[in-house]
Amino acid sequence: xxxxxxxxxxxxxxxxxxxxxxxxxxxxxxxxxxxxxxxxxxxxxxxxxxxxxxxxxxxxxxxxxxxxxxxxxxxxxxxxxxxxxxxxxxxxxxxxxxxxxxxxxxxxxxxxxxxxxxxxxxxxxxxxxxxxxxxxxxxxxxxxxxxxxxxxxxxxxxxxxxxxxxxxxxxxxxxxxxxxxxxxxxxxxxxxxxxxxxxxxxxxxxxxxxxxxxxxxxxxxxxxxxxxxxxxxxxxxxxxxxxxxxxxxxxxxxxxxxxxxxxxxxxxxxxxxxxxxxxxxxxxxxxxxxxxxxxxxxxxxxxxxxxxxxxxxxxxxxxxxx
Amino acid sequence: xxxxxxxxxxxxxxxxxxxxxxxxxxxxxxxxxxxxxxxxxxxxxxxxxxxxxxxxxxxxxxxxxxxxxxxxxxxxxxxxxxxxxxxxxxxxxxxxxxxxxxxxxxxxxxxxxxxxxxxxxxxxxxxxxxxxxxxxxxxxxxxxxxxxxxxxxxxxxxxxxxxxxxxxxxxxxxxxxxxxxxxxxxxxxxxxxxxxxxxxxxxxxxxxxxxxxxxxxxxxxxxxxxxxxxxxxxxxxxxxxxxxxxxxxxxxxxxxxxxxxxxxxxxxxxxxxxxxxxxxxxxxxxxxxxxxxxxxxxxxxxxxxxxxxxxxxxxxxxxxxxxxxxx
Amino acid sequence: xxxxxxxxxxxxxxxxxxxxxxxxxxxxxxxxxxxxxxxxxxxxxxxxxxxxxxxxxxxxxxxxxxxxxxxxxxxxxxxxxxxxxxxxxxxxxxxxxxxxxxxxxxxxxxxxxxxxxxxxxxxxxxxxxxxxxxxxxxxxxxxxxxxxxxxxxxxxxxxxxxxxxxxxxxxxxxxxxxxxxxxxxxxxxxxxxxxxxxxxxxxxxxxxxxxxxxxxxxxxxxxxxxxxxxxxxxxxxxxxxxxxxxxxxxxxxxxxxxxxxxxxxxxxxxxxxxxxxxxxxxxxxxxxxxxxxxxxxxxxx
Numbered sequence: 001x002x003x004x005x006x007x008x009x010x011x012x013x014x015x016x017x018x019x020x021x022x023x024x025x026x027x028x029x030x031x032x033x034x035x036x037x038x039x040x041x042x043x044x045x046x047x048x049x050x051x052x053x054x055x056x057x058x059x060x061x062x063x064x065x066x067x068x069x070x071x072x073x074x075x076x077x078x079x080x081x082x083x084x085x086x087x088x089x090x091x092x093x094x095x096x097x098x099x100x101x102x103x104x105x106x107x108x109x110x111x112x113x114x115x116x117x118x119x120x121x122x123x124x125x126x127x128x129x130x131x132x133x134x135x136x137x138x139x140x141x142x143x144x145x146x147x148x149x150x151x152x153x154x155x156x157x158x159x160x161x162x163x164x165x166x167x168x169x170x171x172x173x174x175x176x177x178x179x180x181x182x183x184x185x186x187x188x189x190x191x192x193x194x195x196x197x198x199x200x201x202x203x204x205x206x207x208x209x210x211x212x213x214x215x216x217x218x219x220x221x222x223x224x225x226x227x228x229x230x231x232x233x234x235x236x237x238x239x240x241x242x243x244x245x246x247x248x249x250x251x252x253x254x255x256x257x258x259x260x261x262x263x264x265x266x267x268x269x270x271x272x273x274x275x276x277x278x279x280x281x282x283x284x285x286x287x288x289x290x291x292x293x294x295x296x297x298x299x300x301x302x303x304x305x306x307x308x309x310x311x312x313x314x315x316x317x318x319x320x321x322x
Numbered sequence: 323x324x325x326x327x328x329x330x331x332x333x334x335x336x337x338x339x340x341x342x343x344x345x346x347x348x349x350x351x352x353x354x355x356x357x358x359x360x361x362x363x364x365x366x367x368x369x370x371x372x373x374x375x376x377x378x379x380x381x382x383x384x385x386x387x388x389x390x391x392x393x394x395x396x397x398x399x400x401x402x403x404x405x406x407x408x409x410x411x412x413x414x415x416x417x418x419x420x421x422x423x424x425x426x427x428x429x430x431x432x433x434x435x436x437x438x439x440x441x442x443x444x445x446x447x448x449x450x451x452x453x454x455x456x457x458x459x460x461x462x463x464x465x466x467x468x469x470x471x472x473x474x475x476x477x478x479x480x481x482x483x484x485x486x487x488x489x490x491x492x493x494x495x496x497x498x499x500x501x502x503x504x505x506x507x508x509x510x511x512x513x514x515x516x517x518x519x520x521x522x523x524x525x526x527x528x529x530x531x532x533x534x535x536x537x538x539x540x541x542x543x544x545x546x547x548x549x550x551x552x553x554x555x556x557x558x559x560x561x562x563x564x565x566x567x568x569x570x571x572x573x574x575x576x577x578x579x580x581x582x583x584x585x586x587x588x589x590x591x592x593x594x595x596x597x598x599x600x601x602x603x604x605x606x607x608x609x610x611x612x613x614x615x616x617x618x619x620x621x622x623x624x625x626x627x628x629x630x631x632x633x634x635x636x637x638x639x640x641x642x643x644x645x646x647x648x649x
Numbered sequence: 650x651x652x653x654x655x656x657x658x659x660x661x662x663x664x665x666x667x668x669x670x671x672x673x674x675x676x677x678x679x680x681x682x683x684x685x686x687x688x689x690x691x692x693x694x695x696x697x698x699x700x701x702x703x704x705x706x707x708x709x710x711x712x713x714x715x716x717x718x719x720x721x722x723x724x725x726x727x728x729x730x731x732x733x734x735x736x737x738x739x740x741x742x743x744x745x746x747x748x749x750x751x752x753x754x755x756x757x758x759x760x761x762x763x764x765x766x767x768x769x770x771x772x773x774x775x776x777x778x779x780x781x782x783x784x785x786x787x788x789x790x791x792x793x794x795x796x797x798x799x800x801x802x803x804x805x806x807x808x809x810x811x812x813x814x815x816x817x818x819x820x821x822x823x824x825x826x827x828x829x830x831x832x833x834x835x836x837x838x839x840x841x842x843x844x845x846x847x848x849x850x851x852x853x854x855x856x857x858x859x860x861x862x863x864x865x866x867x868x869x870x871x872x873x874x875x876x877x878x879x880x881x882x883x884x885x886x887x888x889x890x891x892x893x894x895x896x897x898x899x900x901x902x903x904x905x906x907x908x909x910x911x912x913x914x915x916x917x918x919x920x921x922x923x924x925x926x927x928x929x930x931x932x933x934x935x936x937x938x939x940x941x942x943x944x945x946x947x948x949x950x
Contacts, residue, residue: 018682043515044486144603158604159373188372188542190601193586197600215516218545218588241592259520262545262590272524273517276485387845413850420848433839437861439669446857447847478669496843 005209006032006055006177011069013047013054016062022280023067024050026233029307032177037203037210039224039241041217041256045277047233048213052179055211056096057086073177092122095170099182101162105154111138112150115169122173137168141198160191164198171202178203179211184219196222217260221245229253232278232288235307239314249316251293287319295320326396327504327536328361328384333393335376335383339609351609353379355560357393358635361504366530366537368551368568370544372583374605376560377540378428381506384538385423386416397423398503421451424497428509430489434481440467440492441477447499466495471525487518491525498529506538511546523550544587548572553641556580559608559616562635566642576644578623615647623648676865679943686939689932696929700746709737711744712895723917730917732905741897742921748898749929752813753878757871759817761824765867768828773836773855779829786822794819795884802890809898812891816881824870831863865944872940876933883926899926 013025025047032038042048053059055071057078071078073094078086090096098104106114115134119125125133131150138146141164154162163183170178180199184192200223203210212223220227220241227244229237229252237250248254255273275292278284284291290300299319307317334357336350354376361367369377382388384395386402394404400419403410411419427433434443444466445459454462464474470491481489490510497505507526511519523546529535541547547554548568555565556579564577575581578599585599603620606612612619618628625647633645680686699706715735723730729738771782798815805811835841836859844854879899885891886900894901899922906912906919 043517160604189544190372190582190586192588193598194600196588197598216588217516218590221589221592221594224592245591245593256517259517260545260590261520261523261543261549262587269524269527272521274521276487276518277515382842385846387842417848417850420846425843425846427839427843429839433843435840435844435858435862436672439671446844446849450848450853475667479667480669480671482672482675483670493843496847500847 003033004031005034005074006211007070007072008051008055009070009072011051011054011071012067013050013059013064014067015060015064019281024233024280025054028069028230028233028235030228030235030238032209032211033226034176034209035203035207036225037212037223039220039227040211040213040230041215041220041227042213042230043215043277045232045280046230048230049181051230052096052181052211052213055179056090056094057081057083058090088122091118091170091175092173093175094177094179095173095175096179096181097163097166097170097183099185101159101166101186102154104166105162107154110151110153111157111165115165115172118169118172133172137172138165140171140202141165141168142194143168158191159187160194163187163191163195167195167198167202171206171208174206175208177211178208179213181213182215185214185216192219199223217245217256218262229256232283233280234288234317235315236289236318237314237316238307243314247314249310249314249321250289250318251295251320252289255292255294287317325363326360327363327398328538329396330360330380330384331358331394331396333357333380333383333395334391335379335388336391349609351607352560352611353608354383355608355611357557357560357562359555359562359565361536361538363503363536364534365553366539366551368547368554369538369540369557370542370547370554370583371557372542372605374559374608375557376608377542377557378508380557381425381508381538381540385425385506386411387425417451421447421500422503423506424500424502424504425506425508426490426493426497426510428512430486430493430513433493434489436481439478439480440484443481443492444477444495444499447496451500453500462499463495466499467492469498469529470495471521485518487514487521490514490518490522494522494525494529498533501533502535504536504538506540508540509542510539512541512543519546526550544583556583559606559611561616562643562645563617564642564644565635570639570642574642576638576642576649577646578621578648579617580644582622615645676943680939683939683943685935686943689935689939692928692932693936696746696925696932697750699743700750703740703743703747707737707740707743709740711740711897712736720915729921730915732902732918738902738917738921741902742899742925745897745899745902745922746925746929748809748892748896749879749882749900749926750875752809752816752882752892752898753875755813756816756820756878756881757874759814760821760874761867761871762821763818764821764824765828765863767821768825769832769855769859769863771825772829772832773851773859782825783829786825789819789822792819794881798881798885799888799890802885807886807890807893809892809896812882812885813878815885816878820874820877824867824874827866827870828863831866832859835859835862869937869941869944872933873937876930876937879926879929879933899923 008028008030011025011028012023014021014023028051030038040048050059054066055078066079112131112134115137116130119130119133134150135146138149143149143161143164184195187195196219214220224241227239227241228235229250231252237253244253248257258271259273273292278288286301286303287305290296293300297319305317305319305322307315308322309315310321333354335354336352338347339349339351340346341348357380369380371377379388383390390403390405392405395402397419401409441460441463444463448454448459448462460477464477467477468474472488472491511522514522530537539551551568554568554571556563558579564571564580572584575584582599582601585597589596599622601620606619614630615628615633618624621628627647633647635643635645636649638644638649713736718731718735719733721727721731727737729742732738767782771779797819801815802811841854841858844858882891882898883900886898887904889904892898892901902922903919906915911918
């Protein structure tokens with residue numbers, strides 16, 4: 001399996017709260033191959049952000065902790081590394097870009113300083129070498145007049161430009177894995193198209209693997225090679241992006257696809273998934289999706305289904321198929 | 323031909339920019355710059371555009387929540403304001419008309435007073451306008467919550483005890499309490515999860531049919547607008563670039579900006595082939611809009627005349643208008 | 650008919666009105682879990698109770714002079730001994746508590762009343778009113794508290810009312826700024842716009858929406874302000890410019906025990922009032938910090 005870059009096995013991440021321990025990520029497995037994009041789809045509360053933070057080792061302390069699991073990055077288990085070793089990986093081999101470009105950049109430092117910081121820490125570049133590389137990176141992400149932008153502050157740039165700066169920072173050390181946590185959700189649709197284009201071209205030239213987290217299936221159609229669907233901390237379906245759109249198996253996936261407003265014909269009522277995501281403090285017995293599932297059977301309310309491989313490269317967690 | 327419930331003529335809203343030592347006005351942010359449109363009774367009119375195009379400001383100015391700089395708005399036959407003729411409706415009359423025009427906000431977490439319980443929030447309008455009070459108001463609030471898909475028994479709960487989608491429903495219930503004729507939805511589903519968006523749209527559709535509402539639906543999401551709206555107006559930097567019936571806009575867009583916008587929408591299927599028109603540069607600042615056609619700095623089909631002359635709104639085909647020198 | 654009903658978890662088939670959990674209840678619950686704050690509250694309540702029940706607790710008259718028994722060390726009859734005029738120290742201590750606590754409360758009351766009014770008006774209406782009020786704040790904040798207090802006290806003479814008024818009128822600026830900032834930020838929130846869209850006028854909005862949402866920081870400020878008031882009283886009375894003897898206050902009790910002889914030989918005259926000031930201020934600070942954490946809407950679990 002030498003083309004596997006990241007393999008997550010049975011990851012369980014929990015939080016200590018005043019109402020007890022709650023599992024936000026509940027036994028998640030997935031694989032990211034070298035040079036490929038894995039799309040992680042889910043709505044709020046499904047645990048997708050915490051999954052990415054678990055990989056980076058940045059779970060909110062002191063309440064968050066990893067209860068179980070392995071995160072194998074190039075064969076090495078990240079959970080067994082000490083903080084110093086993790087820090088040397090972060091920004092260097094594994095980089096992350098966040099949703100809110102407004103708040104992810106430090107407002108009191110210039111752009112050049114922020115990108116330069118990453119280069120200084122990981123590549124030991126200083127002075128003119130550092131500055132030149134910053135300008136190169138800003139050019140690569142398509143920001144005009146890089147020499148001027150280096151000396152500007154985040155508030156002087158638009159949202160799209162700030163997101164590009166974040167991408168520049170993330171890719172400055174040519175990481176092997178890029179984790180993008182809803183990077184275009186806060187952007188306008190034209191800017192989103194530009195940023196997705198950019199991520200795609202940079203991924204191709206640097207051969208970076210991408211874990212692309214989003215709730216937008218349209219973005220998945222644009223970017224992903226493989227897709228996993230998460231719900232209430234578990235993986236519900238895992239397959240290639242073509243399969244997800246052509247032959248979705250899990251009722252939640254089918255519901256998500258049908259409830260997209262652009263799928264509806266004029267005059268017809270939209271298909272809705274009734275109900276709400278359950279609170280992690282009050283999970284239903286059996287399958288977490290059972291209260292909202294149109295195809296719910298008795299066994300669904302009693303036992304949690306396993307993630308089972310149905311066809312080659314298509315896994316689903318549903319009693320309809322096992 | 324159904325009557326026009328809302329008529330907006332040459333509406334402008336400029337925000338002053340202050341600067342200098344004595345905070346004098348040194349410029350204006352032209353958020354809404356000469357907007358004209360009509361909404362027919364029972365119609366859903368979509369106002370579409372990207373951030374900073376002025377659509378939210380338009381929605382609020384039309385409801386007289388912001389003071390207009392120029393232009394006139396007529397609602398249900400009543401003139402609300404006409405800046406040129408120096409006519410502004412009296413506060414008392416406005417308060418009365420407010421019952422007929424309501425608004426639903428984008429952020430379900432900010433649009434409800436965190437210190438009031440849900441029943442009080444929904445019934446506030448009823449109590450203010452003397453429609454009901456005390457127990458009767460609470461009963462009506464319960465009915466409204468049920469109408470919007472929530473349980474009436476939740477009437478004593480507080481906003482933080484509900485999810486985003488539920489809070490949005492509470493906001494809708496509040497807007498409906500006074501039985502309005504026109505409801506302005508300012509990006510009402512943008513902040514919600516995808517599966518909840520469909521639920522809320524469903525609800526808005528049902529309520530329109532049940533209560534005979536007219537909507538002004540403000541959104542940046544073209545996918546939603548296509549399904550939900552009857553007619554659509556596309557805005558850029560404070561002005562309309564194109565207005566048409568929704569099917570026509572999507573099948574035959576005429577303005578270069580509309581075409582770019584539509585091409586930027588993500589695919590609905592990985593196998594779909596999409597022609598992307600890449601827009602370069604950033605949206606210019608509304609404090610300093612370009613001369614001539616505001617879109618000329620980024621337009622892939624720009625001509626010399628675009629840099630000098632502001633294009634007029636032309637009727638391309640019946641009920642299809644666009645502002646472009648190409649036509 | 651495709652009526653979408655949402656489920657509220659846990660499932661509750663009863664149609665009775667479900668009790669709501671207001672933000673106050675959430676805050677109080679958080680406060681209860683804060684051990685330091687609860688400790689502070691307990692000490693405070695004990696101190697207040699003792700001060701209020703002073704006549705019941707102590708048999709001695711507050712000002713009863715008995716020079717034959719002056720400077721007596723603590724004993725079974727006089728739990729904290731007697732002072733230079735033979736008065737029972739314990740009695741004077743708990744009556745002194747009344748003075749100190751009431752000065753703290755009244756001066757805070759004055760500063761809150763002025764500060765909230767001016768801050769809310771300036772913040773909500775903006776424009777000229779705001780500008781004038783803010784310049785007033787700037788001017789008042791230039792006054793060095795003690796210098797002014799000493800000057801006024803020397804002119805008007807020492808008295809408990811002067812202490813309360815001086816303390817109150819010189820410290821309203823802090824709460825005014827806090828209230829103004831809060832009003833400015835709340836004014837822009839969507840639920841205020843929603844209220845306007847429903848037809849509410851300015852008065853309705855200020856009373857029904859803005860004030861309930863700014864009460865939390867006012868409570869926190871007021872609590873900490875009481876500590877400031879007690880400290881000011883202690884300092885002014887210590888300088889002889891506050892509460893006039895024979896009325897006891899913790900400050901003037903400390904003042905009376907200043908001589909080298911008393912410091913060395915009559916510990917019961919200065920340690921108890923000093924300790925009481927320290928304990929009370931500490932408790933109030935614990936409680937105030939706890940309140941701030943409990944009522945801060947941004948702190949999520």
